[in-house]
Amino acid sequence: MNFDFTPEQEDIRRAVREICRDFPGEYWRQKDTERAYPVEFVAALTRGGWLAALIPEIYGGIGVGVLEASIILEEIHRSGGNAAACHAQMYIMGTLLRHGTEEQKRRYLPGIASGQLRLQAFGVSEPNAGSDTTRIETRAVRRGDEYVVNGQKIFTSRMQHSDLMLLLARTSDYDENDRAGNLSVFLVDLHEAGNRVKAVPLDTMVNHETNVVHIEDLRIPVENRIGEEGRGFRYILGGMNAERILIAAECLGDARFFIDRAVAYANERIVFDRPIGQNQGVQFPIAAIYAQTEAADLVRCKAAARFDAGHEVGPEANMAKYLASVASWVAANVCMDTFGGYGMAVEYDIERKFRETRLYQVAPVTNHLILAYLGNKVLGMPKSY
Numbered sequence: 581m582n583f584d585f586t587p588e589q590e591d592i593r594r595a596v597r598e599i600c601r602d603f604p605g606e607y608w609r610q611k612d613t614e615r616a617y618p619v620e621f622v623a624a625l626t627r628g629g630w631l632a633a634l635i636p637e638i639y640g641g642i643g644v645g646v647l648e649a650s651i652i653l654e655e656i657h658r659s660g661g662n663a664a665a666c667h668a669q670m671y672i673m674g675t676l677l678r679h680g681t682e683e684q685k686r687r688y689l690p691g692i693a694s695g696q697l698r699l700q701a702f703g704v705s706e707p708n709a710g711s712d713t714t715r716i717e718t719r720a721v722r723r724g725d726e727y728v729v730n731g732q733k734i735f736t737s738r739m740q741h742s743d744l745m746l747l748l749a750r751t752s753d754y755d756e757n758d759r760a761g762n763l764s765v766f767l768v769d770l771h772e773a774g775n776r777v778k779a780v781p782l783d784t785m786v787n788h789e790t791n792v793v794h795i796e797d798l799r800i801p802v803e804n805r806i807g808e809e810g811r812g813f814r815y816i817l818g819g820m821n822a823e824r825i826l827i828a829a830e831c832l833g834d835a836r837f838f839i840d841r842a843v844a845y846a847n848e849r850i851v852f853d854r855p856i857g858q859n860q861g862v863q864f865p866i867a868a869i870y871a872q873t874e875a876a877d878l879v880r881c882k883a884a885a886r887f888d889a890g891h892e893v894g895p896e897a898n899m900a901k902y903l904a905s906v907a908s909w910v911a912a913n914v915c916m917d918t919f920g921g922y923g924m925a926v927e928y929d930i931e932r933k934f935r936e937t938r939l940y941q942v943a944p945v946t947n948h949l950i951l952a953y954l955g956n957k958v959l960g961m962p963k964s965y
């Protein structure tokens with residue numbers, strides 16, 4: 581068993597770190613204050629080809645695995661940045677890659693790889709379904725060679741900065757005996773959709789471009805359905821393991837950002853004539869969360885390595901997301917404590933990252949639902965969902 585990253589993986593880490601150096605705390609702070617999209621940062625990542633990490637070379641991407649992709653996202657977060665503005669451009673296309681026809685892949689993937697086509701809106705969540713995706717109500721009715729779609733989505737992120745949206749919709753009635761069935765997945769061209777798809781911005785506690793989406797008589801050509809009718813939820817579930825591993829990496833980056841900052845501050849801040857880090861009440865929580873972060877990282881690496889080797893990684897991917905998000909949230913609080921009142925001063929970036937990392941307790945899946953999955957599917961206890 582080898583626990584070291586390869587020289588190529590370390591090169592990726594260094595290259596992304598280099599890009600992030602051009603986008604320091606001031607940059608992210610200003611975007612946060614203005615609630616603005618980090619256009620320049622996303623353009624720099626796109627130019628470097630990093631958002632095309634998971635797209636095979638034959639379609640214009642870099643063609644590396646989830647482990648390498650996770651290193652890219654981790655570095656962005658460790659630098660103090662926030663990849664949520666564009667991380668979905670990396671992985672939403674996975675549904676198309678795994679289940680699309682060759683014609684669909686040739687039509688879309690090269691544009692997604694170059695960044696000319698932004699497929700980073702993912703319309704799954706709905707107000708009346710919550711975490712129970714099998715209960716979504718947005719309906720796609722087949723009429724000849726097109727589907728007519730009506731419904732509402734919520735928390736559809738990056739929609740105003742997307743050309744395409746991956747949409748999950750109901751194509752037949754809910755069936756208790758086949759809860760994952762009856763849903764289909766479509767690629768929606770947002771330019772062609774015009775005002776049949778209306779995005780209404782939803783302000784949140786973080787700078788995250790997200791929306792309520794109203795869909796009225798949207799017409800989607802049959803050739804834009806991905807895979808078979810009624811199997812869409814299964815396709816999306818297949819992509820969720822990759823997403824969970826990548827989100828775990830962002831959490832690890834956040835945790836390391838908080839630990840780096842806490843250690844530096846604990847060493848330099850003098851109170852009662854000594855560095856505050858000399859006090860065990862300050863030092864031990866930092867050391868403890870450092871150890872927990874390293875442990876979560878091992879699960880991330882195991883999940884990613886097994887995913888890339890083609891194994892089923894539901895338990896590992898879920899545990900990685902759970903452990904890493906718990907670590908980032910504990911690290912955020914430890915860092916806040918270390919900084920005393922200054923943690924709340926905007927100029928230190930701690931309060932911004934604190935708000936940003938809180939999101940991972942609930943999105944893209946809540947930690948409750950991860951524990952429910954582990955309790956039921958892995959440990960065999962009664963199902964609660």
Ligand SMILES: Cc1cc2nc3c(=O)[nH]c(=O)nc-3n(C[C@H](O)[C@H](O)[C@H](O)COP(=O)(O)OP(=O)(O)OC[C@H]3O[C@@H](n4cnc5c(N)ncnc54)[C@H](O)[C@@H]3O)c2cc1C
Nearest residue numbers: 702703704705710711735736737943944945946948964965
């Ligand atoms: C900033 C942001 C961006 C997002 N971006 C997207 C996006 O791009 N696309 C998209 O489709 N969605 C997106 N989401 C939605 C996100 O995936 C959901 O918010 C999340 O899955 C939880 O769903 P909910 O908010 O409806 O909570 P609910 O399902 O209403 O749950 C509320 C609470 O009850 C708990 N709960 C519910 N059922 C159970 C159970 N059986 N056992 C234990 N606890 C339970 C939950 O864990 C949670 O704590 C985003 C959300 C946010 C906040």
